[in-house]
Amino acid sequence: VRRRRRSLGLGSAINWPIVVPVVAGTLAAVGLGMAVCALCAVVAGDGATAAFAVPAAVVLPVAAVGLASTRRLRSIPFRARDGFLAVTLAWVAAALVGAVPFLMHGSLERPVDAYFESMSGFTTTGATLLGRLEAEPHAILLWRSITQWLGGVGIVVLVVAVAPATGMATQRMFFAELSGVTQDRLTHRIADTAKILWGVYLAFTAAGFVAFMAAGMGPFDAINHILTTIATGGFSTRTASIAAFDSLAIELVTIVFMVIGGVNFALYWRALRGADSLRPQLPELRAYLVILVVATAIVTLTLIASETSIGAGDALRDSAFTVVSITTSTGFITADFEEWDNFAQLLMLMLMFVGGCAGSTAGGMKVIRVLLLGRAAAQEIERQVRPTTVQVLRVGGRVFSEDVRKGVLAFFSIYMLIVAVGTVAMAGIGLDGTTAVSSVIASLNIIGPGLGEVGATENYTAIPREGLVFLSALMLAGRLEVFTVLVLLTPAFWRRSVA
Amino acid sequence: MLVIVIGAGDVGRHIATTLSAERHDVTIVDQDEERVEALRNDVDALVVAGNGASPKLLADLGAANADLVCGVTQSDEANIIAALAGHQIGAKQTVARVRDADYFGGDESFSRQVLGIDFVVHPERATADDLAEAILLPGAVHVEHFADGRVSVAETILTARSPLVGQQLGARRMVRPNFIFGLIRDGKAVAAESFHMPKQGDHVLVAAAREHIGEVVGHIAGRTPTARDVIVFGAGRIGLPLGRRLEGKDGVRVTVMERDPERARYAAERMKRNSVVLEEGVDKDVLLAHGVDRVRAFVACAGDDRANLLAAMHAKQLGADLCLAVVSREEFTPLVDALGIDAAFSPRLVTAEAILRSVRGGNVHGMYLLLGGAEVLEVHAEPGCRAEGRSVGDASKYAHTRIAALVRAGQVIIPRGQEKVQRGDRLVLFNAIRGVADVGSTFGAK
Numbered sequence: 001v002r003r004r005r006r007s008l009g010l011g012s013a014i015n016w017p018i019v020v021p022v023v024a025g026t027l028a029a030v031g032l033g034m035a036v037c038a039l040c041a042v043v044a045g046d047g048a049t050a051a052f053a054v055p056a057a058v059v060l061p062v063a064a065v066g067l068a069s070t071r072r073l074r075s076i077p078f079r080a081r082d083g084f085l086a087v088t089l090a091w092v093a094a095a096l097v098g099a100v101p102f103l104m105h106g107s108l109e110r111p112v113d114a115y116f117e118s119m120s121g122f123t124t125t126g127a128t129l130l131g132r133l134e135a136e137p138h139a140i141l142l143w144r145s146i147t148q149w150l151g152g153v154g155i156v157v158l159v160v161a162v163a164p165a166t167g168m169a170t171q172r173m174f175f176a177e178l179s180g181v182t183q184d185r186l187t188h189r190i191a192d193t194a195k196i197l198w199g200v201y202l203a204f205t206a207a208g209f210v211a212f213m214a215a216g217m218g219p220f221d222a223i224n225h226i227l228t229t230i231a232t233g234g235f236s237t238r239t240a241s242i243a244a245f246d247s248l249a250i251e252l253v254t255i256v257f258m259v260i261g262g263v264n265f266a267l268y269w270r271a272l273r274g275a276d277s278l279r280p281q282l283p284e285l286r287a288y289l290v291i292l293v294v295a296t297a298i299v300t301l302t303l304i305a306s307e308t309s310i311g312a313g314d315a316l317r318d319s320a321f322t323v324v325s326i327t328t329s330t331g332f333i334t335a336d337f338e339e340w341d342n343f344a345q346l347l348m349l350m351l352m353f354v355g356g357c358a359g360s361t362a363g364g365m366k367v368i369r370v371l372l373l374g375r376a377a378a379q380e381i382e383r384q385v386r387p388t389t390v391q392v393l394r395v396g397g398r399v400f401s402e403d404v405r406k407g408v409l410a411f412f413s414i415y416m417l418i419v420a421v422g423t424v425a426m427a428g429i430g431l432d433g434t435t436a437v438s439s440v441i442a443s444l445n446i447i448g449p450g451l452g453e454v455g456a457t458e459n460y461t462a463i464p465r466e467g468l469v470f471l472s473a474l475m476l477a478g479r480l481e482v483f484t485v486l487v488l489l490t491p492a493f494w495r496r497s498v499a
Numbered sequence: 500m501l502v503i504v505i506g507a508g509d510v511g512r513h514i515a516t517t518l519s520a521e522r523h524d525v526t527i528v529d530q531d532e533e534r535v536e537a538l539r540n541d542v543d544a545l546v547v548a549g550n551g552a553s554p555k556l557l558a559d560l561g562a563a564n565a566d567l568v569c570g571v572t573q574s575d576e577a578n579i580i581a582a583l584a585g586h587q588i589g590a591k592q593t594v595a596r597v598r599d600a601d602y603f604g605g606d607e608s609f610s611r612q613v614l615g616i617d618f619v620v621h622p623e624r625a626t627a628d629d630l631a632e633a634i635l636l637p638g639a640v641h642v643e644h645f646a647d648g649r650v651s652v653a654e655t656i657l658t659a660r661s662p663l664v665g666q667q668l669g670a671r672r673m674v675r676p677n678f679i680f681g682l683i684r685d686g687k688a689v690a691a692e693s694f695h696m697p698k699q700g701d702h703v704l705v706a707a708a709r710e711h712i713g714e715v716v717g718h719i720a721g722r723t724p725t726a727r728d729v730i731v732f733g734a735g736r737i738g739l740p741l742g743r744r745l746e747g748k749d750g751v752r753v754t755v756m757e758r759d760p761e762r763a764r765y766a767a768e769r770m771k772r773n774s775v776v777l778e779e780g781v782d783k784d785v786l787l788a789h790g791v792d793r794v795r796a797f798v799a800c801a802g803d804d805r806a807n808l809l810a811a812m813h814a815k816q817l818g819a820d821l822c823l824a825v826v827s828r829e830e831f832t833p834l835v836d837a838l839g840i841d842a843a844f845s846p847r848l849v850t851a852e853a854i855l856r857s858v859r860g861g862n863v864h865g866m867y868l869l870l871g872g873a874e875v876l877e878v879h880a881e882p883g884c885r886a887e888g889r890s891v892g893d894a895s896k897y898a899h900t901r902i903a904a905l906v907r908a909g910q911v912i913i914p915r916g917q918e919k920v921q922r923g924d925r926l927v928l929f930n931a932i933r934g935v936a937d938v939g940s941t942f943g944a945k
Contacts, residue, residue, distance in 0.1 A: 386776070388777050389777075390757075390767035390775040390776065391767075392768050
């Protein structure tokens with residue numbers, strides 16, 4: 001028995017029978033996305049066909065072989081750590097393969113740049129190195145949008161939804177990719193939960209497409225923008241982002257779908273099932289909406305009061321769009337917020353940390369963590385006064401376990417440590433302070449635009465090569481909520497043990 | 500009436516004794532041979548050794564013809580099975596004492612529908628409700644409602660603040676004396692007469708319409724402090740539901756003290772606010788740290804009678820206004836007064852009360868047993884009964900009871916002696932000594 005277990009990989013750091021199907025499934029999804037872009041290139045006839053057809057033709061058979069080779073394994077010994085590795089490898093593989101079209105077509109020349117662009121896409125960050133989007137072929141633009149859309153709810157969630165279940169392994173990977181402080185499962189079988197999330201996602205994508213069309217976008221712009229809006233990604237087909245359309249209707253539609261993308265997707269499904277099951281998630285939703293409204297109000301007043309004063313209507317329009325775009329970690333731009341006064345700029349920086357709700361496509365720390373952190377901090381202060389009180393972490397009547405308290409506090413300290421160390425590192429490779437801190441914050445919180453040289457109207461071309469590699473890693477860490485990636489950096493993870 | 504009581508613990512024994520004294524046929528079943536042996540000499544009832552949850556035994560004991568099967572053993576499961584079996588065999592009515600909230604889902608109709616048990620008694624839950632009532636009515640130590648909640652009966656303790664102290668009841672002008680229907684002094688209950696002169700420490704029983712009871716109690720108790728804090732000692736099966744009921748009510752701020760860390764966390768997670776404190780023991784410093792000298796009420800409801808009495812006594816000495824203790828075992832009740840504790844609450848009495856109420860059925864619609872052995876009953880004057888058309892004074896004499904209040908056509912009347920009893924009146928009666936009143940023949944149909 002012992003020998004057979006070892007042969008299945010339990011003794012080694014990598015549990016191949018778990019990793020291979022997930023990576024293969026991910027590559028299959030990426031390959032299919034490329035095939036769609038190849039079709040798009042053929043229709044548009046702009047010469048980008050080979051850049052997609054060739055990698056797709058290579059990746060799809062490889063993925064098929066990978067899936068077929070593990071199909072017969074029914075029960076695979078599984079360790080807690082295997083899910084983390086599988087998910088992280090799947091994302092890295094997706095980003096690597098996704099970089100190929102940028103290189104092959106020549107949109108980006110250095111492999112590092114292509115990898116950055118691809119990772120920025122899959123993690124729904126929206127930071128770009130492409131200077132003039134209007135000069136790019138349709139297929140490249142569509143590919144950027146598709147990477148964001150695949151990464152939005154999650155590639156592994158998609159794999160779990162579609163691929164035949166592999167037992168325990170799928171659950172761990174599902175929750176390793178999905179954001180949140182607690183495991184929120186909707187159905188008996190995790191694959192059904194994944195199907196529901198993707199079903200909701202597809203439904204909103206379809207609805208958003210219709211809405212963008214109705215607001216006056218062309219079909220190509222509409223499809224691209226809904227893919228990146230519902231994923232709260234922020235890639236646009238225009239260099240000037242949403243500002244290029246200069247349309248109130250389009251901005252409103254964008255706002256609505258960014259807000260939708262920032263809400264827990266499980267919540268929509270629960271809403272269909274009746275109000276009772278919704279209750280645990282309402283406090284977070286309420287806080288999320290309150291944050292958006294209050295921040296919009298503050299920024300609007302700041303803009304009205306500022307010296308370069310604009311009309312109240314425009315102030316509201318600009319601030320609402322920017323606040324929603326930044327808080328939901330989308331990163332679309334209609335106004336250059338670097339022209340705002342310092343107060344409003346720093347408020348934007350703070351909102352980047354908040355992010356959307358857990359279980360949404362948005363990045364950031366997530367509203368529920370912010371609520372829990374505030375509660376935990378207040379309780380810690382109160383504990384100094386009343387040391388014998390039994391402190392229960394509670395948000396809106398919902399009780400969270402002490403493990404969640406520890407997890408949230410650990411998450412926050414690691415998050416802040418990454419920001420601090422990252423800022424110093426970025427400054428070390430020659431960036432100014434504003435650029436260094438905001439590029440780290442914008443990448444870790446998967447926003448996209450920051451301040452300084454990576455500001456609203458700029459792109460990331462000012463960042464040196466090693467900086468791009470580092471920021472790509474931050475994006476991945478931010479998308480997978482830090483722990484999934486960080487455990488791979490611990491020696492214990494790679495030690496041979498049975499646990 | 501044939502009654503089968505399963506479980507000869509405190510409650511079972513109490514029920515058996517009471518019903519046997521009222522000339523019902525009682526069978527009492529218990530597994531403990533020694534207990535059975537001891538009981539044979541005490542109660543005029545058929546005492547059987549055996550497993551009362553056994554359907555076979557129940558059938559043998561004639562459950563098919565029984566009017567009531569009640570499960571009151573220590574075990575919830577045994578009680579439920581006994582009641583279910585009794586129901587299946589054909590008993591007219593089944594009652595089970597269930598302590599674990601998991602079994603009744605917080606809802607009476609649930610157990611009736613799903614388990615088919617007619618009446619489920621939750622001693623701890625009911626005690627918590629009683630305690631909450633007493634705390635939320637400043638001045639009272641116990642409140643009970645009758646006639647669908649129209650009439651409230653309150654028990655208050657006279658302090659030096661009370662305007663009643665040192666005056667004959669008949670001499671009072673401010674408070675209409677006929678609100679007061681009973682007095683308890685040194686554990687002995689009497690029907691109140693105009694010549695009685697209450698003194699400090701006496702328990703006074705008053706009846707009034709529910710909306711007036713607060714005002715009446717306020718008059719009798721004198722001005723009571725308006726503190727908002729309540730300390731609940733013990734987060735057990737009584738403490739936790741009590742804390743949850745008090746939380747946020749009437750501006751009350753609750754502190755629940757618990758010594759077991761796991762239980763404390765369990766309780767804390769079920770409260771709305773963080774009001775559970777983990778305290779190893781109750782000494783002076785701990786109590787004072789939580790402001791025991793400024794609280795409206797201190798309730799001791801930990802699992803242990805001795806700890807409760809001790810904590811409540813401590814709190815009283817430190818200046819808590821109202822000190823209540825949960826005391827399960829009868830032998831401790833005399834201590835309650837001696838230690839200066841304002842009132843004791845017994846889950847056992849609450850259980851017996853609830854079960855006896857359901858047994859008496861028919862004419863008796865509500866009951867409140869006092870620790871001193873007195874009782875308050877609600878009866879309906881049936882058409883053609885002996886009391887019909889007679890004055891309240893006469894009817895009281897026939898029945899050896901006191902009519903404290905009556906409800907006629909939805910109106911609450913606190914009767915004077917000349918008031919006539921009419922058919923359909925709902926009467927709240929006070930019996931100073933349980934069981935001697937002749938309620939059935941006076942107010943029941945002929």
